[in-house]
Amino acid sequence: MILHGEVRSIDEFAEDEAALMEAIIAGLRTVTDPEIPVNIYDLGLIYRIEVKDEGVVEIDMTLTAPGCPVAGQMLGWVQQAVGVVEGVSDVKMKLVFDPPWDKSRMSDEVQLELGLI
Numbered sequence: 001m002i003l004h005g006e007v008r009s010i011d012e013f014a015e016d017e018a019a020l021m022e023a024i025i026a027g028l029r030t031v032t033d034p035e036i037p038v039n040i041y042d043l044g045l046i047y048r049i050e051v052k053d054e055g056v057v058e059i060d061m062t063l064t065a066p067g068c069p070v071a072g073q074m075l076g077w078v079q080q081a082v083g084v085v086e087g088v089s090d091v092k093m094k095l096v097f098d099p100p101w102d103k104s105r106m107s108d109e110v111q112l113e114l115g116l117i
Helices: 010-028 071-083 108-113
Strands: 046-051 056-061 090-095
Touching (some): 010 046, 071 090
Parallel strands (some): 056 090
Antiparallel strands (some): 046 056
């Protein structure tokens, strides 16, 4: 595989993609839901992350409730948190409500932290 004139193996390319995804997830974990003081990734609000060509990242996310008063702001927070990750050139957000979010989407650690299990 050739990227920017550099020859790389498929394994090296896969490692770079895995590292980029880890960095994106780390960025997402810096954004918290204001109603539940937990990061949006572990809360289960991120439904899809896809890295496209040239570092464009597409993210599908939901909210804990459709009437969330900071919905527009939260999308901006996510774009900013992921947009500063090295290797990301643009972040395209899509707000989705299907399937609806419920507490089963939270990580076990978050459910334990919140006293739900």
